[in-house]
Amino acid sequence: MMGRLAAIAFNTYREAVRDRVLYNLILFALLIVGSSVLFGQISLEINRIVLINLGLTAISLFGVVIAIFIGIGLVSKEIEKKTLYTVLAARPVRRWEFLTGKFLGLVLTLTVNALLMSVGFFAAVMYVSHGLGRGDLQLVTAIYFILLEFVLITALALLFSTFSTPIFSSIFAFSIFAVGTFAEDLRGFAQMAHGSTRWAMTGVAYLVPNFAALNVISQVAHDTVVAPKLILLNTLYVLVYTGAVLTASVWIFERRNLK
Amino acid sequence: MTRDLRVQTGYALLLTFLLAASTVLVRQVDRIRDDTSLQEVLYIPSPKVVKRLSLGYSGLLADIYWTRVVQYFGTKHRAKAKEYAILEPLLDMTTTLDPKLLPAYQFGSVFLAQKPPEGAGDPLAAARLVEKGIRENPGEWRLYYDLGYIYWLELRDPAKAAEAFERGSKVPGARTWMRVMAAALAAHAGETETATYMWTNILSSSDDPNLRANALNRLRCLQVDAEVKALQERVDAFTKQNGRQPSGWQELISAGLLRRVPTDPKNNPYQWVDGRVQLAKPDLFPFITRGLPPGHDAGDIPGEKGFKVVKNLNQ
Numbered sequence: 001m002m003g004r005l006a007a008i009a010f011n012t013y014r015e016a017v018r019d020r021v022l023y024n025l026i027l028f029a030l031l032i033v034g035s036s037v038l039f040g041q042i043s044l045e046i047n048r049i050v051l052i053n054l055g056l057t058a059i060s061l062f063g064v065v066i067a068i069f070i071g072i073g074l075v076s077k078e079i080e081k082k083t084l085y086t087v088l089a090a091r092p093v094r095r096w097e098f099l100t101g102k103f104l105g106l107v108l109t110l111t112v113n114a115l116l117m118s119v120g121f122f123a124a125v126m127y128v129s130h131g132l133g134r135g136d137l138q139l140v141t142a143i144y145f146i147l148l149e150f151v152l153i154t155a156l157a158l159l160f161s162t163f164s165t166p167i168f169s170s171i172f173a174f175s176i177f178a179v180g181t182f183a184e185d186l187r188g189f190a191q192m193a194h195g196s197t198r199w200a201m202t203g204v205a206y207l208v209p210n211f212a213a214l215n216v217i218s219q220v221a222h223d224t225v226v227a228p229k230l231i232l233l234n235t236l237y238v239l240v241y242t243g244a245v246l247t248a249s250v251w252i253f254e255r256r257n258l259k
Numbered sequence: 260m261t262r263d264l265r266v267q268t269g270y271a272l273l274l275t276f277l278l279a280a281s282t283v284l285v286r287q288v289d290r291i292r293d294d295t296s297l298q299e300v301l302y303i304p305s306p307k308v309v310k311r312l313s314l315g316y317s318g319l320l321a322d323i324y325w326t327r328v329v330q331y332f333g334t335k336h337r338a339k340a341k342e343y344a345i346l347e348p349l350l351d352m353t354t355t356l357d358p359k360l361l362p363a364y365q366f367g368s369v370f371l372a373q374k375p376p377e378g379a380g381d382p383l384a385a386a387r388l389v390e391k392g393i394r395e396n397p398g399e400w401r402l403y404y405d406l407g408y409i410y411w412l413e414l415r416d417p418a419k420a421a422e423a424f425e426r427g428s429k430v431p432g433a434r435t436w437m438r439v440m441a442a443a444l445a446a447h448a449g450e451t452e453t454a455t456y457m458w459t460n461i462l463s464s465s466d467d468p469n470l471r472a473n474a475l476n477r478l479r480c481l482q483v484d485a486e487v488k489a490l491q492e493r494v495d496a497f498t499k500q501n502g503r504q505p506s507g508w509q510e511l512i513s514a515g516l517l518r519r520v521p522t523d524p525k526n527n528p529y530q531w532v533d534g535r536v537q538l539a540k541p542d543l544f545p546f547i548t549r550g551l552p553p554g555h556d557a558g559d560i561p562g563e564k565g566f567k568v569v570k571n572l573n574q
Contacts, residue, residue: 039322044329045362046322053318061316181315211315218318222359 004093005101012105016070017112026113029062030120037124051128052139052221055121060146060217062117063110064177067150070109071157072169074102075253096250103158103246110150118143138220141231145214148238152209153177155245162253180211209241304348306355313356321357328353328363332370336377343379346370350388354395361399364392368405372413382413403427404437407444411453417444436460455481479524480546483538487550490521490529490536504534 016022036054041047125139126132156176160169179186186208190201213234216226303309313320328349335343350367354360370378372385389406396402403423411420424441427433436456443453455478462474493516497505508531511517521529523538529550530537538550 039326042326042330044325044366046325046360049318049360050322050326053316053322057316057319178314182311185311215315217316218321218357218359221318224359 004097005104008093008098008101009104009108012074012102013108013112016106016109019070022066022070022109022113025062025066026116029058029117032058033117033121033124037128048125048128049221051124053217055124056139056142056146056217056220059114059117059121059143060149060215063114063146063150064153066113067106067110067153068157068170068173068177070106071154072161072166072173074106074158075099075161076166076169095253099158099162099250099253100246103154106154106158107151110154111147114143114147114150135223138223138226141226142216142220144231145216145234148234149211149214151238151242152180152211152214152245155242155249156209159245159249159252162249162256176209177211180209181215182212183208183210184212210237213237306352309352310356317356321353321360321363324349324353324356325360325363328367328370332378339376341375343370343375346379347381347384347388351391354388354391358392358395361392361396361401364389364396364402365405368409372409382409385409385413398430398432400427400430400433400437403430403433407437407440411444420444434460434464436464451481451484476544477546480544482524483544483547484549486521486523487529487536487538487547491549493517494531494534494536498534505531507531 033051033055036051037047039050039054121143122132122136122139125136129136153173157169157173160172164172183205186205187202190198190205193201213230216230219226303312309320310317328346331349332343332346335346350363350371353363353367357363368385368389371388372378372380372382374380386406386409389402389409392399392402393406403426407420407423407427410416410423421441421444424437424444428435428437428441440453440457443456458474458477458481462471462478465471465474493511494505497511497514497516505511505514508517508520508528512519523529523540523544525540525543527539527543530539532552536550537552538544538547541547541551
C-alpha cells in the first residue's frame with residue numbers, strides 16, 4: 001500500500017514540476033520578494049517589516065494559487081485524458097489510494113516550491129538585516145504555518161475536483177479560502193446572534209477551515225514570539241481537518257461512476 | 260543577418276518604441292490632470308472594511324498605506340501645501356491595519372503636528388494618533404515621550420505633557436529622564452532649562468545618528484540663545500554705566516566686561532549691529548530665537564523627528 005501511495009505521489013510531483021506555469025509563478029514570487037527590498041526604501045523606517053510582510057505574503061498567496069490550480073485538475077485531468085479508469089481498473093490501486101497519493105504528491109510539490117521561495121526570502125532578509133539572528137526563527141514558524149495552509153487548501157481543492165468541473169472547483173476553493181480567513185469573525189458574529197440562528201451560525205463558523213489562525217505574518221514582522229502551544233494546536237487542527245476533508249473526498253470519489 | 264533575426268529585432272524595436280511612447284503619453288496625461296484628483300482619494304474610507312478585505316494579509320496592506328502616507332506627505336511638503344486633507348484618515352487606516360507599526364505613530368504624529376507647510380498643523384490629531392498607539396502598544400515608552408512632546412511644545416499644555424511623561428516613566432524599560440521631565444514640567448520650570456535637559460538626554464541615550472545630530476544642533480541653538488542674552492545684558496550694563504553704547508567688543512574687553520571677542524558654537528564672532536547682538540551666520544542655527552538679524556524669521560520648533568523626516572524626504 002505504501003509503495004503504491006509513494007508511486008502515485010511521486011508521479012503527481014513529477015507531473016506538476018513539468019508544468020511551466022509553476023516556474024513562472026515561482027519566478028514571479030521571487031521577483032516580488034526581491035522588489036520588497038526596494039519597496040522598503042521608498043517608505044520610512046520599515047525596510048525589514050516590508051520585506052517580511054511582502055515576502056511571506058507572496059510565498060503564501062502564490063502557494064495558494066498553485067495549490068488551487070493544480071489541485072482542481074488532479075482528478076478531472078485524469079478523467080478527461082481517460083487515464084483514470086485505466087489506472088484504477090488495470091492496476092491494483094484503490095480509489096482512496098489514488099486520491100491520497102495525488103494529495104501527497106501535490107503537498108510535496110508545494111513544499112519544494114515553498115522551500116525554493118524561502119531560500120530567496122531568507123537571502124533578502126540577510127541582505128536587509130546584514131545577517132540572520134535567533135529572532136529570525138519566528139520566520140521559520142510563519143513559513144511552517146504557510147505550509148499547513150497549503151495542506152488545507154490542497155485537500156479542499158482535491159475535494160471539489162472529485163465532484164465538480166475545474167472552473168467551479170477553483171471558484172469554490174478560492175471562496176472557501178476567503179471565508180476561512182474570516183473564521184474568527186464568523187465565530188464572533190455567531191455569538192451575537194440568538195436562538196436557532198446562533199446554533200446554525202456557530203456550526204457553520206466551526207465547519208469553515210480556520211485559515212485566520214495560520215496567518216502570523218504581521219506578528220513575526222514585529223518580532224513577536226509565536227506561542228509553542230499555537231504551533232502544536234495548529235498542526236493538530238490541520239491534520240484533523242485535512243483528514244476530514246480527505247475522508248469526504250474519498251467518500252464522494254468512491255461513489256462516482258468513472259466509466 | 261538572417262531573416263528570422265531581422266524579424267525578431269524588428270519586434271523588439273517596435274515593442275521598445277511603443278512602450279516608450281506610452282510612457283511619454285502617460286506623462287502628458289499626468290500633466291493635464293488635476294494633481295488632487297490623483298492624490299486626495301481614499302478609495303475605501305473605512306479601515307475596518309479594508310482590514311476585512313485584506314484576507315488576513317493586513318500587515319502588507321498597512322505597509323502599502325504607510326508608504327502612501329510618506330509619499331503623500333513628501334509630495335505635499337515639497338509643494339509647500341497648506342492643507343493635508345487625507346493625512347489623518349490615511350494614518351488611521353495604516354494603524355488600524357497594523358496596530359503595532361510604531362513608525363506610523365511616531366513619524367505620523369510629527370507629520371500631523373508640524374505647522375504648515377511643514378505639516379498638517381493639527382497637533383490635536385497628532386495627540387489622538389499617539390494615544391491610539393499607546394492603547395495598542397502600552398509597553399512602548401517612546402510613545403508616551405512623543406505624546407508629552409506634542410502636549411509640551413505643540414499644544415503648550417505642560418500639565419498634560421507632565422502627565423504623559425509620568426505615565427511613560429512607569430513603563431518597564433523607560434529612560435529615567437522621563438520622570439525628571441515630568442517633574443520639571445509639573446513644576447513649570449523654565450522652558451530653556453527643560454529643553455536643555457531633554458536634548459542632553461536624547462543625545463546621550465540615542466544611537467540614531469540623525470537624532471543625535473539633531474539633539475546636538477538643538478543644544479547649540481539653546482547655547483546661542485543663552486549667550487546672546489548674556490552678551491546683551493553686558494552691553495546694556497555698559498550703556499547704563501557710561502550713558503552711551505559701546506563702540507564694539509574691544510571697548511567691553513577694555514572695560515573688563517568681556518575677556519575676548521565672543522564667538523558662537525561654530526567659532527564665528529558675534530556681530531554688534533546698532534546696539535544689538537547678532538549672529539554672523541544665523542542659518543547655521545535653525546532653531547534660535549535670539550540674535551537674528553532684522554527680517555530674519557525665528558526658527559519653528561518642528562521637533563527632533565520632524566527634522567529627521569524632513570531631512571530624509573528632501574534627500
